[in-house]
Amino acid sequence: MYHKEKSIQIKSSASALYNNLSVLRIAPRCLTYFTVVHANVVNMVSASWDSLNYSHRQLQSKEGSVATSSSLIMQAAWCVLPSRDLLVLTSQKGIQMYESDGSIMVYWHALDTPETPTAKAVFARGIAAVWEKYICVGVSSGSVLVFDVPSKGSNITLSEVLEEHKEAITDMASECSGSLECIADLVSADDSGLLCMWKSGEDFQLLNKIPGFDTSCSSVKLWKGTVIAGYGTGQIRLYEGVTGVLHAEVNAHARWIYSLDIAPFTGLLLSAAEDSWVRVWHLTLTPETNSVEIEHMYNECITDTQMCGAKFCDGDGYAFAVTGYDLSEIIRYTQA
Amino acid sequence: MSTRTLPLLFINLGGEMLYILDQRLRAQNIPADKAKKADWLEEDRRRVMNDIITTMFNKKFLEELFKPQELYSKKALRTVFDRLAHASIMRLNQASMDKLYDLMTMAFKYQVLLCPRPKDILLVSFNHMDAIRDFVKDTPSILSQVDETNKQLIEIYTALSGGEFQLIRQTLLIFFQDMHIRVSIFLKDKVQNSNGRFVLPTSGPVPYGTQTPGLIRMFSCVGEEVKRLQFQGGGNYNASLREGSFEMYGDRVIKLGTNMYSVSRPVETHMSGTSKNSSQHTKVNTTPNPLAKEELNLLARLMGGLEVQKPTNIDSGFRVNLFATDEEEEEALISRPDDLSYEVLNIQATKDKQTNAELAKIMGEFGEAGEATPSSSSKGDDLLAMMDGL
Numbered sequence: 001m002y003h004k005e006k007s008i009q010i011k012s013s014a015s016a017l018y019n020n021l022s023v024l025r026i027a028p029r030c031l032t033y034f035t036v037v038h039a040n041v042v043n044m045v046s047a048s049w050d051s052l053n054y055s056h057r058q059l060q061s062k063e064g065s066v067a068t069s070s071s072l073i074m075q076a077a078w079c080v081l082p083s084r085d086l087l088v089l090t091s092q093k094g095i096q097m098y099e100s101d102g103s104i105m106v107y108w109h110a111l112d113t114p115e116t117p118t119a120k121a122v123f124a125r126g127i128a129a130v131w132e133k134y135i136c137v138g139v140s141s142g143s144v145l146v147f148d149v150p151s152k153g154s155n156i157t158l159s160e161v162l163e164e165h166k167e168a169i170t171d172m173a174s175e176c177s178g179s180l181e182c183i184a185d186l187v188s189a190d191d192s193g194l195l196c197m198w199k200s201g202e203d204f205q206l207l208n209k210i211p212g213f214d215t216s217c218s219s220v221k222l223w224k225g226t227v228i229a230g231y232g233t234g235q236i237r238l239y240e241g242v243t244g245v246l247h248a249e250v251n252a253h254a255r256w257i258y259s260l261d262i263a264p265f266t267g268l269l270l271s272a273a274e275d276s277w278v279r280v281w282h283l284t285l286t287p288e289t290n291s292v293e294i295e296h297m298y299n300e301c302i303t304d305t306q307m308c309g310a311k312f313c314d315g316d317g318y319a320f321a322v323t324g325y326d327l328s329e330i331i332r333y334t335q336a
Numbered sequence: 337m338s339t340r341t342l343p344l345l346f347i348n349l350g351g352e353m354l355y356i357l358d359q360r361l362r363a364q365n366i367p368a369d370k371a372k373k374a375d376w377l378e379e380d381r382r383r384v385m386n387d388i389i390t391t392m393f394n395k396k397f398l399e400e401l402f403k404p405q406e407l408y409s410k411k412a413l414r415t416v417f418d419r420l421a422h423a424s425i426m427r428l429n430q431a432s433m434d435k436l437y438d439l440m441t442m443a444f445k446y447q448v449l450l451c452p453r454p455k456d457i458l459l460v461s462f463n464h465m466d467a468i469r470d471f472v473k474d475t476p477s478i479l480s481q482v483d484e485t486n487k488q489l490i491e492i493y494t495a496l497s498g499g500e501f502q503l504i505r506q507t508l509l510i511f512f513q514d515m516h517i518r519v520s521i522f523l524k525d526k527v528q529n530s531n532g533r534f535v536l537p538t539s540g541p542v543p544y545g546t547q548t549p550g551l552i553r554m555f556s557c558v559g560e561e562v563k564r565l566q567f568q569g570g571g572n573y574n575a576s577l578r579e580g581s582f583e584m585y586g587d588r589v590i591k592l593g594t595n596m597y598s599v600s601r602p603v604e605t606h607m608s609g610t611s612k613n614s615s616q617h618t619k620v621n622t623t624p625n626p627l628a629k630e631e632l633n634l635l636a637r638l639m640g641g642l643e644v645q646k647p648t649n650i651d652s653g654f655r656v657n658l659f660a661t662d663e664e665e666e667e668a669l670i671s672r673p674d675d676l677s678y679e680v681l682n683i684q685a686t687k688d689k690q691t692n693a694e695l696a697k698i699m700g701e702f703g704e705a706g707e708a709t710p711s712s713s714s715k716g717d718d719l720l721a722m723m724d725g726l
Contacts, residue, residue, distance in 0.1 A: 016509040039510050072337050072510065092337065117339040117404045121503060168499065191499025215545070216499035232453075232498050234546045240557075248554045251547040254538075254573050256454070256502065276536055277549075277570065293554055296567030304529065304536045306449070325509060326516075326533070 001280065001298040002320070002333040008045055010330060011056055012038040014308055014323040017074060018125070018218045019171055019259050021309025021323045021330070024078040024085060024100060032313055033100070034330050035076045035087070036323050040069060042076045042089055044102050045330070057102050061091040064110065069093065072123075079129030083151035088135060090124035095137050095145070097156065106154040109147075111139065121168075128172040130186050130200045134159070138169025144188050146204060162204055167191040170218050176264045177224045183207065184241045187227050189217040195227055197241045210244045219260040223267070224285055226292050230257030230271060238283070238292050247292035253277060259310040263317030268297070270320050272310035276301050278322050302331060337507040338500070339404035340492065344461055345413070345508060346401055347489075348447070348593065350392050351464025352440040353417065354471060357426070358385060359597040360656050380425075385471050386478055387424030393481040402488065407511055431669035432658040438517045439658075445512040446527065446534055447592040452543030452576075454501035456590055457508075458493050459580040463593030465489070466585075486584055494582050521596065538571035548573045 014020050014036045024033040030049040035042050042059040059076075063069030071092040078100060079086045085100035097107040113122050124145075126138030135147045135156075142165030148157050167190040175182045184207050185200040193212015199205040210227070219230040226247065227239040234253035239246055255274035262269050267283040280298040285291075305324035313319040319334040361381040391397075408416070414437055421428055421436065428436065447460050465486050472478040496504075516532025527535050542548050549569035556562050580589035659665040 013514055015513060016506045039513065074337075117406060119339060119404045121338050123337065167497070168503075170499065191497055214497065216497070216502065218502075232502065234542070234549065243557075245557050246555050246559070248552065250553075251549050251551045254542045254546060254549055254569075254571060255452070275549075275571070276538055290557055291554075291562075293563070294552060295565065296552065299568070299570045301538060301570060304533050306536065326513060 001335060002300065003336045005319075005332040005334050006051060007329040007331050008034065008047055008054065008321075010034075010036050010038075010043040010045060010328055011058060012041060012043055013326050013328045015039055015072075016258075016306065016308050016325040019075060019077070019309060021259065021311050021321060022077040022087075023311040023313055023321060024080070024087075025314055033078070034321065035078075036309065036330065037073045037076050040072055040091075042073060042102075044087075046101075059087075059089065059096075059098065059102050061089065061093065062096055062105075062108060063093045074123050074125040075127055077127040079127065079135045079149075081129050081135075081149060082132055084149070086129075086135065086149065088127045088137065090127060090137055092121070092123045095124050097135070097147075107147075107156040109145070109158065123168075126169040126172040126188065128174045128186055130174045132200075134200055136172055136174075136186060136188075138165075138172055138188060138190075140168040142166050142169060142190060144169065144172070159202075160204055162188075162196075162198070162206075164188075164196050164206060164209070165190040165194060167194070170216060171220045173220050173222045175222045175225070176262060178264065179224060182225050184222065184225060187220055187222045187241060189220040189229060191216045193217045193229075193231060195220065195229060195239070197227070207242050208244055210239055216256075218257055221260050221262045221269075223262045223264060223283070226283070226285065228260055228262060228269060228283075230260045230273075232256045234273060234275070236260070236269075236271060236281075236294075238294060240290070240292075248294050250281070250294060252279060252281075255306075258306075258308045259322075261311045261320070263312045263315055265315045266317050268312070268317035269294070270310045270312055270317070272307035272322055274306040276303065276305055276307065276324075278302065278307060278310055278320075280317075280320075300333065337406075337510070338503040339406065340496075340500075341407050341504050341507045341511075342405060343398075343402050343489070344457060344493075344504065345407065345444075345511065346416075347461055347485075348444045348464050349413075349417065349440045350420065351461075351468060351593065352443045353421065353436060354385065354388065354468060355595045355597050356436055356439055356658070357388070357421075357656065358471070358595075360658060361385075361426075382474075384424040384426045386475055388420060388426075389468060389472050390478050390481065391420055391423035393478070393485050395481070395484075398485060398488075402492070407507060410511070427655045429655070429657070429665055429669070431665045431672070432656065434672060435658040435668065439519060441512065441515060442517050442519050442522070443596075444508075445515060446522065448505060448508050448512065449534055449536070450592060451505070452541075452590070453498065453545065454505040455496075455498055456543070456580070456592075457501060457505060458489070458582065459588045459590045460593035461489060461493075462486075462580075462582070463588050463590070466588070467595055483584070490582065490584065539573060542573050542576045544576045544579045546576060548575060 015038050017037055020037050022035045032047050034045045040061045044057040046055050060068040061071045061073050063071050073089055073091045076089045079088055087098040087100055087102055089096040094110040096105055098105050111124060121140055123140045124137050128136045130136055133149050135149055137145045144162040146160040148159040170189050170191055172188045174186050184197040186198040188196045193215045195210040197207040199207055216232040217229045221228040225241050227241045229237050234255055236250040236252045238248040252271055253273035253275050257273045259272045269281040269283055272278045278300045282295050282297050284293045302324055305327055307322055307324050309323035311321055313321055321330050321332045323330055451457050469482050518532050522528035550566050552565040553561055554563040577589050581587055657665050
């Protein structure tokens with residue numbers, strides 16, 4: 001179904017972090033941007049579609065008034081909003097937001113870090129752009145920070161703090177089908193496997209809570225109201241977001257799942273785990289019977305590598321890219 | 337990231353160090369025809385191990401270690417282990433110390449990577465603790481120190497969730513990032529490739545709590561299973577083994593962290609062509625000032641708890657060589673690539689005057705608690721003479 005393309009070399013290797021790959025497709029300029037986190041640095045590569053031109057940039061974590069810091073970055077992801085795209089970095093010290101090409105930092109939010117380290121680590125993790133002007137970021141305490149983003153400029157403000165989770169946030173996702181009929185806009189996941197469904201607005205509304213089974217949910221996606229969750233046990237589960245009904249359960253991987261992605265136009269699902277496998281699935285939704293089916297499509301084994309990031313490069317799922325721990329390249333596949 | 341990583345890092349690395357030293361001390365044994373001296377040597381080997389283990393489990397030292405804190409830099413941790421390795425009459429040259437540290441770190445990196453589930457890192461730690469307990473089983477005072485620490489590990493770590501263990505694991509993996517030193521015993525056993533990367537099998541038992549990949553179940557809105565599909569996963573997995581024990585004593589089930597060395601399997605490392613990756617790694621760990629004041633303070637507090645046995649005569653002391661011959665050891669020191677050097681905190685090496693003074697003060701603070709007993713220094717002399725005579 002897919003064949004391997006030429007890999008993109010990155011300046012330093014990928015760290016073992018959940019969802020450690022973000023992709024931004026810039027159609028008007030025939031470019032795709034990729035980001036991969038290495039400890040306290042974000043490697044950004046811009047690749048031209050003809051594979052002839054690559055340019056690199058590195059962003060560093062920030063701390064207080066110090067521009068560069070050794071504090072570790074947990075995640076980097078692009079947030080696509082109707083008016084603008086922003087690149088968001090979450091670290092042990094706070095949240096940095098940049099213009100989408102990483103050229104200018106437009107906002108910095110410091111986390112409340114204690115004077116002396118506490119038993120429970122402090123960090124921000126989990127990033128989602130929510131219709132139509134919010135960027136939501138998770139925190140190790142379980143809080144979800146909601147930032148209000150104006151259509152331009154740096155007047156970003158913290159609009160709300162959602163306190164529902166008790167364990168560290170692992171990942172968050174917004175409804176990506178583009179359909180305005182969906183009730184839920186955002187799903188947040190944590191280390192206990194708990195999933196919370198939200199409706200965005202001046203005040204975010206909690207729609208539903210789907211309990212975990214004390215298994216961390218490391219990656220989550222929301223598509224046409226269906227929550228797709230990847231767990232530390234290697235399982236993928238599909239839930240109806242607002243009701244919590246379990247549609248499907250897949251014994252997908254032999255190790256901890258690190259990344260999921262969905263291609264919204266076709267319903268293709270990508271999963272990558274510590275077991276070296278990258279798998280492609282297909283979701284079929286039948287609104288009449290309110291059923292969701294999942295079938296397996298494709299496997300790829302990246303020998304001797306624990307995967308940490310996997311993303312489709314386009315909305316159809318025609319191409320995807322993956323990263324692995326200790327690997328200094330972004331491996332790409334396109335449909336045969 | 338995780339503020340509870342340091343104790344596990346220290347104990348596991350320490351465990352590996354003891355395995356290696358034990359193997360080397362046995363390997364440098366005297367032949368049977370010098371029977372009388374051999375007995376004496378056996379006692380001395382045990383003494384070296386006891387001295388190191390006593391220092392490793394020093395109460396004050398462990399108190400500092402167990403405080404929630406970020407991981408030390410590689411430099412700082414290497415300094416701690418340098419000190420630990422010299423906590424007895426044993427002496428190691430720079431090249432041997434470098435090699436020892438390479439082996440320790442690659443071994444633990446391997447164990448962390450191959451742990452089926454993040455929580456199994458605790459079982460690996462218990463494997464090391466079980467072995468340490470065995471080393472000192474005949475010395476009740478040290479044994480009780482080790483037992484106390486074991487209890488502390490159980491108390492703090494068994495309550496952590498899988499997600500928190502994964503965070504510990506991710507923190508450790510950042511520490512080990514880009515390290516691809518080839519270890520002869522790993523290459524021979526085919527657990528490491530010639531490019532220095534570890535082999536990750538796609539077969540064998542799945543972790544405890546995981547199902548073998550392959551089954552898809554689909555449900556109706558009322559929770560009835562309506563369809564079942566099997567897919568080809570590609571690997572060759574089978575059901576998980578039973579869960580290992582997290583108690584003081586018990587079958588850990590997992591073999592990672594048990595002693596893989598024996599007298600007949602010498603260990604060598606190759607400084608292979610991984611310079612590019614290594615230099616990237618050192619770049620990451622370098623903050624604007626490598627010997628940041630905070631780190632010096634941390635180190636001072638930690639080292640304050642380490643009582644170092646300083647022999648009255650610097651020349652005495654039982655020298656251990658991690659290489660087959662003295663020539664090899666010297667050659668290894670000369671030919672070690674610059675970017676793989678550990679840059680151990682060395683008073684002469686620091687250029688900054690102020691840092692120099694501070695460091696000298698810290699080094700001076702390492703209590704010369706307890707003078708070496710007269711008998712030990714004479715033993716040291718005898719040993720050295722014996723080594724020369726070989």
